[in-house]
Structure formats: C-alpha cells, structure tokens
Amino acid sequence: MQPRPPTRAVVFDAFGTLVAIRQRRWPFARLVRATADPRHALQVVMTRPLGLREAAQALGCNEVPLSSLEADLAIELNSITLFPEVSETLAAIRALGLKIGIASNLAAPYAEPVVRQLSTALDGYAWSFQVGFLKPDPMHYRWICEELQVAPEETLMVGDTLAADFLGARSYGLQAVHLDRSGRAPKPDVPTIRTLVETLAWL
Structure with missing residues (x-):
C-alpha cells in the first residue's frame, strides 16, 4: 500500500x-x-453571479414580492x-x-459576508456562482485545486454535505473528511469529525 501523499492544502x-x-x-x-422549473431556477441562481433582483429578472419572476x-x-x-x-x-x-481555500455552493450575495467573517486570509475560493458548476461536479474541485496550485491528492476537503463535500471530492481524487456536528454514529467507510479542530489530526 502506497503512503498517502503529503497534504499541502x-x-x-x-x-x-x-x-x-x-x-x-x-x-x-x-x-x-x-x-x-425550480430545478433549472436553482441551477441559475447558484451558478451565475446574480443578486436577488437580477435573479428574479433572469427567471422571469415578475409577480414575486421582491421588496x-x-x-x-x-x-x-x-x-x-x-x-x-x-x-x-x-x-x-x-x-x-x-x-x-473554500469550495462552496451558494448564491452570489452570500460570499462577501463569509469572507468578511474570516480573520485569516485564504489562498483561493471556488464559489459555484463564480465557477459555473455546483459540487459535486468535478470541475468545481478542479477549479479550487488550480486556484491553490496543488494536486487533488495533496488536498484535503472538509465539509458537512456527504455527496458534495465527501463523495464528490473523493471521486475527483481529493482526500476528504466528513463534518457531522450532530453527534450521530459515523457512516461506514466515511472518516468523520465532529468539530473543525479535529481536522488537524488528518494533516
């Protein structure tokens, strides 16, 4: 069994x-x-750099109470x-x-408040509205790896959504750990942490 590559990101x-x-x-x-078509609408608002009013216009929602x-x-x-x-x-x-780095599925208005909350400057971001793809699309993981200039196997992905943050990341070749703050029993074959501090044990 080959040793795991060193984690760089x-x-x-x-x-x-x-x-x-x-x-x-x-x-x-x-x-x-x-x-x-809510499924199409969700794709639009999450993969394009649209504010709420712009999204309503793009989707033809003329009757919604925008205010x-x-x-x-x-x-x-x-x-x-x-x-x-x-x-x-x-x-x-x-x-x-x-x-x-951050790799996240979200509508455009939510990115800036996230960055503002962080006391540590990060090295790269892959917002779905910016990259045009939702996790678990492989292009999302490719974007963040290229942004950070690291190989997938040198990258540890940490997130709370099993499909998007663990299974999708693993399928693209990243290391991955599932965050489950609920305290439920971990799923078989899914490395699980309860708090982000436990991430350090995987580095």
Whole structure:
C-alpha cells in the first residue's frame, strides 16, 4: 500500500462548515419555488453571479414580492456568523504552512459576508456562482485545486454535505473528511469529525 501523499492544502465548504445563518429566511429558495422549473431556477441562481433582483429578472419572476425577499436576504446576511472553533482551526492550519481555500455552493450575495467573517486570509475560493458548476461536479474541485496550485491528492476537503463535500471530492481524487456536528454514529467507510479542530489530526 502506497503512503498517502503529503497534504499541502485544506479546502472547506462554507455554510454548515465554517459559518452558519442564524436567522433563516430562505429568500432565494422562495424565489426558486415561484418558477415553473425550480430545478433549472436553482441551477441559475447558484451558478451565475446574480443578486436577488437580477435573479428574479433572469427567471422571469415578475409577480414575486421582491421588496420582502430583499428584506429577508438582508436579515440572513447580517446573521451569518463563524462557528466558534473556526478562527483557531484556520490559524493552526496556517501555522503548519498549508494553503487554505473554500469550495462552496451558494448564491452570489452570500460570499462577501463569509469572507468578511474570516480573520485569516485564504489562498483561493471556488464559489459555484463564480465557477459555473455546483459540487459535486468535478470541475468545481478542479477549479479550487488550480486556484491553490496543488494536486487533488495533496488536498484535503472538509465539509458537512456527504455527496458534495465527501463523495464528490473523493471521486475527483481529493482526500476528504466528513463534518457531522450532530453527534450521530459515523457512516461506514466515511472518516468523520465532529468539530473543525479535529481536522488537524488528518494533516
């Protein structure tokens, strides 16, 4: 059995992993549900750099209460906070000399509040609205690896969504660990951590 390549970068999912929305209002979800084809609408809002009003125009949603949705969006964005252990974990990873990135599926307005919350400057970002692909599409992982200038096998992906952050990352060749804050028993053959501090044990 060949030894695992040394880890040169750690990539985190954003929501549910690094940050949480404390006051959920679901403005984009409500916009998507107002369309004739919600699946297509979700793809549009998550893979194009659109604000809420621009997304409504792109989707032809002329009857939705935009003012109400925009107010709810502002509430959500202002309620975004880091999980308690994030700053400590990122600082420890940085002290090891490793690169740090984010690979996340999200609509455009949510990116800036995430970056603003972080006390540690990161080395690369792959936002779905920027790269044009949703995890677990391989192109999403390719983008962040190229952004960080590391090979997939040298990269550890950490996130709370099994399909997008673990299975998809593994299929592209990344190392991966599943974050499950719930305390449930881990799934067989799925390396699981309960808090981001435990990421350090995998480096």
